[in-house]
Amino acid sequence: MAQPLATPLISADDLLARHGTPGWPVVLDCSFDLADVNAGEAAFAARHLPEARYAHLDRDLCGQKTTRGPVDGGRHPLPTREAFAATLARWGVHASTPVVAYDAQGGPYAARAWWLLRWMGHAEVAVLDGGLAAWQSAGGPLEEGATPHASVAQGYPLRPSGMPTIDASSLLADPGATLLIDARAPERFRGEVEPLDTQAGHIPGARNRFFKDNLEASGRFRASTELRRVFEGFGAAPERIAHYCGSGVTACQNLLAMEAAGLRGSALYPGSWSEWSADADRPIARS
Template sequence: MPTLPLPSPLISATDLLARLGPSAAWPVLLDCSFDLADPKAGEAAHAKGHLPGARYAHLDRDLSGAKTARGAIDGGRHPLPTREGFAATLTAWGIGPDTPVVAYDNQGGPYAARAWWLLRWLGHSQVAVLDGGLAAWQAAGGPVDLAPCRPEPAATPYPARAPAMPTVSASLLQASPAALLVIDARAPERFRGDVEPLDAQAGHIPGARNRFFKDNIGADGRFLPADALKKAFAAFGTPAERIVHQCGSGVTACHNLLAMEAAGLTGSALYPGSWSEWSSDPERAVARG
């Protein structure tokens, strides 16, 4: 039977369960679980239990590109993959341009949001994030599988089409600081510059505002209702098309992009290099407090 179009950008566990019936057109599932402090932890957790048929998407290997010789100065700690490289990854996972894809993780959605954004960036419309991740799936009675997935590559290579999601560079932010509002997804103490466990300097981009990505979800790990998200982002007083999202390395910023999309606020951009790139250049201004 044909697969119904996916809701966008979030899908509930009960809705996903209803779609995983006796059909050859199941959504492709991507387990994006990850731990920045232990890059092997997500893959190890995947081996102990995942949604049936889920491919494992590793943040460093699959959802990021190679770092440049200049390191965090160019592209940050998690540079975007090349469009050709990510298209080849999708092909290897058996994903074509019309394949429904559902991404999830077990950390509140930041890594699944990165996969969602990358697919949208490549022009893929049929992609959603499992709201509440693995915990919501299990709470809804969804089965967990231990078997490794060995997908058949797609018959036709995925096309590396023109970017379908906007990005901005550090040079553009420096050239037009008043034209854009930067929203920083890091924890408040990192935004203020009280601590900095990962990057070259503590602080934030001058003029940036803080929206900790974890504020997008409730105690149950699911995203807040659309009207609550809309109210939170509308409070910044800036149209979506003039908002730029950043974080430490361009990953959790995608969570805020996803939240805005869920609220019906479309058109904001990602600064992929984020604070890891910005702070690595001593000539760039830094604010604290």
């Protein structure tokens, strides 16, 4: 029988101790490069954790983009729950399967997979702390090529969501009810540069927490006590906080950091800046 996962982070040493045992989880390699959407899959083919499946950001961890541009849902909209349930079944994940996600980019794409599984009501999911580099440092074995796996014949069940979301209309209707935390780099938050979206700046009233600041130089997450101090320093209860970024991906890493710190209940604004800034009627702040 598979052992429960100590969510939301698992160390490379703890995961390595499971290798070759019935406690080995379904492992998702979520490595990705926004500038080269094929790079992550190519890197996966060259080396990956034992029996890992590849989770492509655009194909597997996102839904269909609107044909009218990034106004509805942003650049990386959420998949429908039915579509992601089918993806989980294809990976061989059922309701009680332990899942570990990792990437080679500091955790944002693995965090997106973690958040989506939690959104589906899946409890047994964790992110490999430090990703591929930590696994290699621990002496973990690697494989190459595709991983054959059998899909779950009965499919993945649709259950109540385990993670809250918020949309643009709700934020506009009562802007003071929610504290927004923006996960983008400080220069993008301030509106000094904007390499991806239609306008520069941020949602008025938002605060900035660059997702990479959650990590130590090693690529592992900072201590839970330090993360708790940082996020409590924003001065709002977790239930009053919503996270966003450029397209709803790196914001998941801030949500993961909060959960690692024992601060649960914050929401994700999935459309994020790519959705918000595409509508000229929505207010924008700079500096």
